[in-house]
Amino acid sequence: MSGDAHHDHAHAGHHDHSKQYIKIWAALFVLFLISVFGTLTPWFALTLVIGFGIALVKAYLVVRYFMHVNIEKPVVHYALIAGLALVVLFFAAVSPDVLNHEGSRWTNVAAEAEVQRREAEHAAGGAGHHGAEGAAHEAAPAHEGAPAAEAAPAEHH
Numbered sequence: 001m002s003g004d005a006h007h008d009h010a011h012a013g014h015h016d017h018s019k020q021y022i023k024i025w026a027a028l029f030v031l032f033l034i035s036v037f038g039t040l041t042p043w044f045a046l047t048l049v050i051g052f053g054i055a056l057v058k059a060y061l062v063v064r065y066f067m068h069v070n071i072e073k074p075v076v077h078y079a080l081i082a083g084l085a086l087v088v089l090f091f092a093a094v095s096p097d098v099l100n101h102e103g104s105r106w107t108n109v110a111a112e113a114e115v116q117r118r119e120a121e122h123a124a125g126g127a128g129h130h131g132a133e134g135a136a137h138e139a140a141p142a143h144e145g146a147p148a149a150e151a152a153p154a155e156h157h
Contacts, residue, residue: 024065031058 035054101111
């Protein structure tokens with residue numbers, strides 16, 4: 001009889017979480033749809049902020065409910081926070097170099113060329129990357145002297 005009591009006590013903490021998982025999956029799917037269709041808006045900055053906000057919420061839901069971090073020991077939470085802090089620190093450390101076109105001892109030639117190309121395109125009233133002219137620019141070599149990419153016919157197996 002004591003074995004039955006132990007068996008009952010051992011399974012008392014186990015619950016069927018399938019309904020909760022379905023709700024979380026549905027929330028993730030809705031957030032996915034919002035992030036996909038949100039790109040259709042003309043407001044780039046708002047789309048970017050909302051997209052990253054949705055990504056953070058989705059990451060939180062996955063980490064908390066599917067990775068079960070909510071039931072882990074506090075040391076796991078500290079490690080997670082430390083890891084995220086290191087990612088933010090790394091981004092803050094490298095973003096000034098990545099976002100600038102010039103430095104004290106270097107120049108980002110590719111970024112300068114792209115800016116000049118876009119300014120010339122804008123001055124000429126070009127269609128940008130969404131028009132036929134933009135497609136021609138995308139197919140152009142990345143820099144002078146680079147071999148042009150040749151389109152090979154698609155082979156069906």
